[in-house]
Amino acid sequence: MRKKIIAIGALAVAASLVLAGCTSRGADSGGGSAAPSGGSGKTVRVAFVPKLQGIPYFEAMNTGGKKAASELGFEWLYQGPTTADAAAQADIVRSYIQQGVDVLIVAPNDPDSMAPLLKEAADAGIKVATSDTDAPASVREVFVNQASVDGIGQGLTDALVESMGGKGKYAIVSCGETAANLNAWIAVQKAYTASKYPGVEIVDVVYAGEDQAMATSMATDLMNAHPDLTGLVGECTSSAPGVAQAVRDAGKIGKVFTVGLGTPQSMKDYLTDGSSSASILWNVENLGYLTGWAGVQLAAGKTFSATNNVSTDLPAVEYISAEKQLLLGPALRITKDNVDQFNY
Template sequence: MKISRKISAVVAIAATTAVLMAGCTSRNDESDSGDAAGGDDLTIAFVPKLQGIPYFEAMNTGGQKAADELGFTWLYQGPTTADAAAQADIVRSYIQQGVDVLFVAPNDPDSLAPLLQEAQDAGIHVATTDTDAPDSVREVFVNQASGEGIGETLVDTLMEAMGGSGKYAIVSCGETAANLNSWIEVMREHTAEAYPDSEIVDVVYAGEDQATATSMATDLMNAHPDLTGLVGVCTSSAPGVAQAVTDAGRIGQVFTVGLGTPKSMVPYLESGASSGSILWDVEALGYLTGWAGVQLAEDAGFEATNKVSDALPAVEYDEDSKVLLLGPPMVFTAENAAEYDY
């Protein structure tokens, strides 16, 4: 694939030096192949909500794989806590470096929107992945799965364990995370429509911290003695709620599901503390993000159905919403979760 030269070698070298000096930033090794040597021609940066957790590290692995195969430089850096201001500082740094394409999974979509405008004004292609900022100038949102698919699958999996009725609570992460809030809204609607004998009693927010999620889940069980379900709506709260049930000795009495990475959920799935982990192929989401960045840089656009790779032969794109959809969610169980290494 031919990559257009947008920034000069001097700027690319300066950007690379700055990234290497920032100890927590990763990039693909340009010496791995002839294609990767073209990395100075195109630089795609990804700023996750939080760096260092398995979920976003798996996305980084997928993005680096795309860089190796398609021939571009992949930059990855996020805040060490799920902090919107810290994330904004990293976005500003990439704008100053003059990257070609900038992807962000925003902690606070509204506060990030002006920065995305600033990046676009500087000639940078801007997009979101994993989490959207729909009221911004982003050119595409690389979406892991539809909100309806995620929310309904969470509820259906939990209700199967709970026998279709009972009270449950939700432990989310960031209170302003657009994707998490959209899934919770779907859960409310689907619960009311499909399971009239069930009820959501509370929604709490633990940030991106597993220990806090465990503490909050424990408090919820104490506040609602008749609680029979807990949902962790992010990859730190999913193991968090399962740990709370384990600590309380209530496996088989309070059922949990959540959006957890397979590796983190294996012990809980095997013990019965979790009845199912709903997610998607996170490395594939990172790969799709890198591929989409190349399409933006080349002004190639997106087809209604896109062959991204042999592993992603039919990725759908909705032109009206500018959403590139990875596919339906997956349900990880004790039988299949151990097959994944993230």
């Protein structure tokens, strides 16, 4: 039976606060006017645990999840660690298991250590999934994937090499060493660079965690260690602005080129002054919406179609059954010319 939820106005205010950059250290929840219910008649609760709470990327996912909750009518719970720490994230996951949420969706900092907890949740009758970052060796029922691995890795490489003039040396500043999505993209970049761009060499890959200041420091060290370096990739939303800041600080705009996976507004100034050539990303709010929608389907015991009409913004989301993946769509190239199309 569908129930009416009164707090739509409050949710709209909460969502606008997230868009304005406000964050909460507790679990945010969202609901809609008509709530899906389980056999007991209770509103479905979908919990999402990001890698890190309080950064623009995951707050944008939270906004999308809240929008889905408002439109589809379920309770959206959101809480992540305040540092990109696998143990802290595991504590939050355990808390949601103890609360008995209906669906638990995680973007794991460490997929291998998260797998046993997802099994524990599943054994407790909770539907489990991953989003943004996968735990492929776990019992997760679906991975909500932002874009194809090849699309992201090749998109980063093409954008950087174009700015480098088709030749030179570059380095990668990644984030978590165990992040499955980042490592998969880096593998594509290595193979694609070697096969398509024989005049280009990757000289190093370093890991800064989810720490922008550390990414800036490491990028500076890379430029000092390799005076002939002409490119840097920031592999996540904290290292993308980090490497651009390093180039700006070194006075090497136009000499060392950078691209990365940065959220649009965090990259705007760098795109404008040329310290970053492009950001390769996707619509992060739509990823959050798709995550919430997927949770509702799991809670209802529904199977995904080969093509899914999720919303007016997501009319044809592909489901890859062999890999149990929902694919948001192709990666986007964000530049100074289109950055203002995105408000996060």
